[in-house]
Amino acid sequence: xxxxxxxxxxxxxxxxxxxxLRCKPISGHDYLFWYRQTMMRGLExxxxxxxxxxxxxxxxxxxxxxxxxxxxxxxxxxxxPSEPRDSAVYFCASxxxxxxxxxxFFGPGTRLTVL
Amino acid sequence: xxxxxEDPQALSIQEGENATMNCSYKTSINNLQWYRQxxxxxxxxxxxxxxxxxxxxxxxxxxxxDTSKKSSSLLITASRAADTASxxxxxxxxxxxxxxxxxxxxxxxx
Numbered sequence: 001x002x003x004x005x006x007x008x009x010x011x012x013x014x015x016x017x018x019x020x021l022r023c024k025p026i027s028g029h030d031y032l033f034w035y036r037q038t039m040m041r042g043l044e045x046x047x048x049x050x051x052x053x054x055x056x057x058x059x060x061x062x063x064x065x066x067x068x069x070x071x072x073x074x075x076x077x078x079x080x081p082s083e084p085r086d087s088a089v090y091f092c093a094s095x096x097x098x099x100x101x102x103x104x105f106f107g108p109g110t111r112l113t114v115l
Numbered sequence: 116x117x118x119x120x121e122d123p124q125a126l127s128i129q130e131g132e133n134a135t136m137n138c139s140y141k142t143s144i145n146n147l148q149w150y151r152q153x154x155x156x157x158x159x160x161x162x163x164x165x166x167x168x169x170x171x172x173x174x175x176x177x178x179x180x181d182t183s184k185k186s187s188s189l190l191i192t193a194s195r196a197a198d199t200a201s202x203x204x205x206x207x208x209x210x211x212x213x214x215x216x217x218x219x220x221x222x223x224x225x
Contacts, residue, residue, distance in 0.1 A: 004157070043158075043203070043215040056212065091157055103148065104213065106157030 004107035006092050012113045018080040021110045023092030024073055033104065034067055034077050035091040043091075049075065082114045119147075119204040119216025127222040134191040136219040138204030139184075145207050147180060147187050152201045152218070161189075161202075196225045 005024040013019055025032045033048040047057040052069045060067070064083070069075040079086055089111050093104040122137045138147070146165045150158040164171045164180045164187065171178045177190040191198055201220050205213040 042217050045212055045214075048212070093157075101146070101207075103160035103163060104158075106159070108157050109155075 004092055004094055004105050006090075006107035006110050008110060009108060010111045010113075012115065013082055014115050015083055016081045017114075018078065019082045019086075019112060019114075021077040021090050021092075021112070023075045023077070023107060025075070025092070025094030026105055027073065029094035029096050029105070031095045031097070032069060032075050033093040033095075034075070035093065036088045037091060037109075038088045046077070079112075082112075084114045087112055087114050119206055119214065121202070121204060121216045121219040123219060124217070125220045125222070127224065128194055130194060130196055130223055130225050132194055132223075134194050134198070134221055134223070136189045136202050136221070138187045138189070138216055140187075140204075140206050140216075141185065142206075143208055144182070145209065147178075148205045148207070148213065149176075149178060149187075149189050150203045150205060150215075152203065154200070158203065191221075194221075194223045196223050199223045 007022045030051050034046040035043050036046055037043045044059055046059040047067045048055055049069045065079055067077045089109045091106050091109045093106045095102045095104045119138045119140045128134055144166055146163055148163045149161040151161055152158045162173050162178050164178050166182055175192045180187045199222050201218045203218045204216045207213050
């Protein structure tokens with residue numbers, strides 16, 4: 001298996017633009033997570049899905065952020081409009097079962113810079 | 116707020132030495148996990164220890180858990196330059212969310 005795949009790896013955009021991050025989880029994993037990592041706040045869970053259904057989006061910072069999982073092999077995280085404070089590394093991770101009992105597999109991340 | 120707090124925040128050692136990192140947490144847990152993150156990469160799972168376990172080994176890694184003190188330690192023996200990375204503990208309790216700590220940055224000099 002190729003592992004969790006994220007695209008793009010790097011994204012540079014201007015304030016106000018729409019940004020879409022993409023993730024392909026490991027086949028057969030029922031859970032998908034979106035995290036954001038910054039120096040100031042560390043690793044934060046934004047939202048997670050179970051069987052394509054959003055379970056907890058309490059970590060999504062604002063209405064500017066939205067996430068979808070239209071099928072078991074694809075998820076997107078969208079920021080519209082983007083702001084400089086959204087600059088961070090965004091990780092997607094997947095796990096086979098409830099995350100407490102299984103390891104999470106992380107993608108390589110998308111480094112987002114909003115100018 | 117984050118569940119786990121790692122100590123020290125940064126650690127520098129020579130190759131061949133042992134590295135010990137500590138994690139303290141605030142509430143009950145079902146299990147605790149350790150992850151490694153190399154610069155510019157995603158996190159990689161190292162080891163999971165359940166609340167009813169006290170010690171676990173994996174290769175050069177040894178993890179201990181003291182639920183009475185709400186703390187865990189990660190020991191890397193005979194460290195190598197390739198062990199240079201950030202190490203995070205993560206706790207799980209009765210939800211589907213893992214809560215990650217702040218991490219320890221380990222630098223191993225050849």
